[in-house]
Amino acid sequence: MIWFPYEQMKTMKAPYKIIDAEGVYLYTEDQKLIDSVSSWWSVIHGYKHPELNQAIETQLKKFAHVMLGGLTHESARKLSDKLQSWLPGDLDYCFFSDSGSVAVEVALKMALQYYMNREEMQRTMVLALEHAYHGDTFKTMEVGDDEDYHFVLKAYGESKNVVHIPTEIAALEQAFAEYHDRLNCFIVEPLLQGAGGMRMYDVSFLKRARELCDQYDVLLVFDEVATGFGRTGNRFVTDLVLPDILVLGKALTGGYIGHAVTVANRKVYEGFFDDAPSHALMHGPTFMSNALACSAALKSIEIFESQDYMGKIRKIEEITRREMEGFSDPRIKEIRMMGACVCIEVYDPGTIKGYQKFAYDRGVFSRPFLNYLYAMVPYVIQEEELVKVLNTMKHRCTRGTNEIK
Template sequence: MNTFDNQHIWHPYAKIPNELPTYLVESAKGVYLTLEGGKRVIDGMSSWWSAIHGYNHPVLNKAIETQLGKMSHVMFGGLTHQPAIELTKTLLRITPDNLTKVFFTDSGSVSVEVALKMALQYWHNKHQANKQKFITIRGGYHGDTFGAMSVCDPDNGMHHLFSGVLPQHFFVKSPSIVFMDEALADLEVVLKQSANSIAVMILEPVIQNAGGMRTYNPQYLLKAKALCEQYHVLFILDEIATGFGRTGQLFALEHANVKPDILCLGKALTGGYMTLAATLTTDDVSGVIGTLMHGPTFMANPLACAVANASIELLLNSPWRSNIANIEKILKTELLPLQKHAQVKDVRILGAIGVVELVDEIDIEKTQNYLIENGIWLRPYGKLLYTMPPFTITDDELSVITNAIKTISKLTPLHF
């Protein structure tokens, strides 16, 4: 552990000094991180689900190097550039055809902030300024900024400290926790009673990620969207974690062919190279809004747009569907049998996502030490031990991860 780092640098969801060890990464290539001292570990997290092509990819490196020779950044207010134009064309081509406008932001959380602001400004300009509330399903996670925090799970999320200052919104039963019909009935009751004050519904399609890694029936999306249309509520899908192939479809919304009014993208948008996100919407929403009062300094950064263009092209020109189907097959073969073990509560597999929910809280430090010793980097939390590997991982490399997960899942906390 680096002493200076531990005493002075704040890491995500940690204190200073950090109670858990932080491992110094010296370099990264393919699916491997090389740690201080030369230890190589397979990154089973894709750097929080973003590095879908692995690290140090020559195509993505070249895209940034080429753009760097032209300009690294230019303000987007009053100016534009070709990487942003090309990225917009691509995003509109590969997302639902009702989405025609793109607003670029710096991060996924800010993409959600912009989406929520779009909804509020839309209804304000339609002379329904009373529609200021949001509705979402329980168990969700949408980011760490204030608007995003306000639609994260209010009881089991990580933002309870701020509950006293966050706006109070509507939370309905999640189809990942109760039966779909029960969840839809709860949604309809709230919409019927309060739609005149609700601007928008926001949810993660098919799988709720950081809020608990729980999957649900894709048909909920279609029926929830229909209810929102019936009660005049806009519909946001947060695909920051699920976009660009992670669930086995290019976007998770394709599992139900649902068309949102607003779509949030991020994480794998640049292949994990740089921070960039996007909020897409329709002619109707953008036309009613007019001028959107938001403008990040590094909006549509040319380096980020250039590498995003290269990453998407690299993905679409690869056999990504078969690669992810193969990852899913291995994850199911290796991990689903764990359901019979006493220490395992549930196993959930979707595309290139493998989740083992244990009965007891995970000892994070002991678990990570074991994983590092065995050449693996994972980031377990709570009772969840999971992997979201790069799409370029080999069968043998994936088996190293699943074997470690199997070993850990069969151990009791007392015998770790």
Template sequence: MSQSDILFDYKHIWHPYSSIINPLPCYSVISAKGVYLKLKNGKNIIDGMSSWWSAIHGYNHPILNKSLKKQIKKISHVMFGGITHPSAILLCRKLIKLTPKKLDCIFLSDSGSISIEVAIKMLMQYWESLGQNRTKILTIRNSYHGDTFGAMSISDPDNSIHHIYKKFLPKHLFAHAPVSNFNQEWNSNDIISFQTIIEENQFNIAGVILEPIVQGVGGMKFYHPIFLKKVEELCKYYSIPLVFDEIATGFGRTGKFFAFQHANVVPDILCLGKAMTGGTLTLAATLTSRKIANTISKSDVGCFMHGPTYMGNPLACSAAHANIKILEKNEWKKQVINIEKELLNSLSPLIDHPRVIDVRVLGAIGVVECKQHVNLELIQNFFVKNGVWIRPFKQLIYIVPPYIISMNNLKKLVNVIKKSLNENVLFI
């Protein structure tokens, strides 16, 4: 990659959440293997982000690569309208086997945000098929579900990254987020706001959508499993479908294969993405019950009205199937337990640092919440110079490393975070 390439990127290519006039610096990655990203200058840095939660087995995994090479010799893509193929069938068999028995109908799509759009459409068509005009979604504050318009509309309208679009979005219902942390005592007041809203709007609510246990971009909060249990009870009582957004948390990240398993609850619709292909290709899935699927299919329209061009992409399905086969060996459980132990041991003492408000650890997720926002450009440069890739946001420095990370590399990630906290220039 030449200097002219870098300049071209700087002038012409938009990166996530960045300005085209004054973009944040980008670091050129020319290859990756295991937990390492190799930069243009030849330096290897440890990826503490799993490429935004997705590369759970690291990079260039031989089993994933083999599945892609084998599939591309057969067919890389074919339309899913009126056509099926072995990769999609094999993947969907695996997904049905892994998820609760209730969830036996699957819609494949391109990305996590689209899987949320699909879930919202399912809810709207479900009630339309029943002759009821229900258009409101109930969720909680600090939620984040993606960057497309439907997903934005059910993300926190005031405290999320989407507030600038507020005037364009439909208004949904937001209960207070629970304050009881995952490992602390349950506060029964946490459910009051949610219960009040669902009681007062029971005939207008099409569905409830939540990020189970972990609220991601909304603050990396880990809430109490009893909250999910109470929500499920209320949804059952009022016959309102419950949707879980497991896009970030699915496939082992929290120590359970799915985060909702911490509460022993089952949704009516489940959204999956990110780690589904092990960080190789983009793919997502929305699973639902036979009851919801049949109700939609019996409507006047007679079908579910959605169909992405790359739906059921054979390459992505093949990678996802291989990824799940790796997970089925159950090595991930020990890996995530070891990561959690190390993060608890090494991150927890930072709670006493004068710059830190809170430290949170769950499974292979470690969060340091600071009193000040980070200067993203400067702290990113600091991390790279110190041999790690960590992408903070606002006042949160967090890591979600690949499951295969060694304890030495994990300790290095934590030590660089500790070092950063003592650099005043990195905080605003």
């Protein structure tokens, strides 16, 4: 049987069974649902996209997968070339893997080994943010900061290798003053912290982080697994502030096939590039640069570029701001909006209890968590569909409607 994620299997309610999906819609036996979550923020072009399907079918006729150990192939080369030219600065070196968590692990391993290769063995610490989420593997849990996802780590006690700070410049400066000679990297979800509660912060924090990383020779790592490909209203936050290592996942393949990439700049790459075999990056996921995933990613980027996706995202933000204008309720703590992400934070989780069913009955699929009701829609959504998603959220958070279970 299936063991479902983040669920107490004994008490979980039955999941909705999807029998078809097209555009922004998911279909169950009895309902047509706008996917307001884009399948965990990844399906930016919608489902059953003809060009993405075609790209995968074309690759499939050649081969689905070959390993990257001692072999290479055209789709992997084209994708790394594309990323190299598409990403800013000298973020040129693409290390592929099969999921966002693994790609973050690779980034953290790169940062640690970068200094080991220079024999700076004391740089074992990572600076990270409070409320951070970087995945569910062990090291990503350690740099993460969320009780709900990571409580199992309590078994090990307090980590000596990770320091968490709030997104405040004073705290940042303080942490660098105290730990700079022991840090190998500072890892952040830039501008938008997703699973930690759709928390948004200012770019000035990242700019200061860049300065401090330069001053103290600490690597800056941007985990753009969730924020990449336009979600914040920027193509990448990396376009605003340049990290040393960038991690992309989720929307990389348009949400078609699990794949991710850790992109290093020249400085990091050169920290591994010499005659010593022990200085090589000892990592190699079986499915890294899977040919179907690379073909989907290439096509996804082509669609993103050629069909003015940044314009679509601006429109989503504009509509969202318009629809949320003047909307408030005493039970709402804050409404946060950035790019194609909107979050209503309520004081009491009870306010949004039962929302998934409420939304289902109105033709919207949603997955609120804790105090957060959010939408991260596919970028191809039409205005009336987006308004429907937002109205459903607003309706639920307005006094007098929380009796609906």
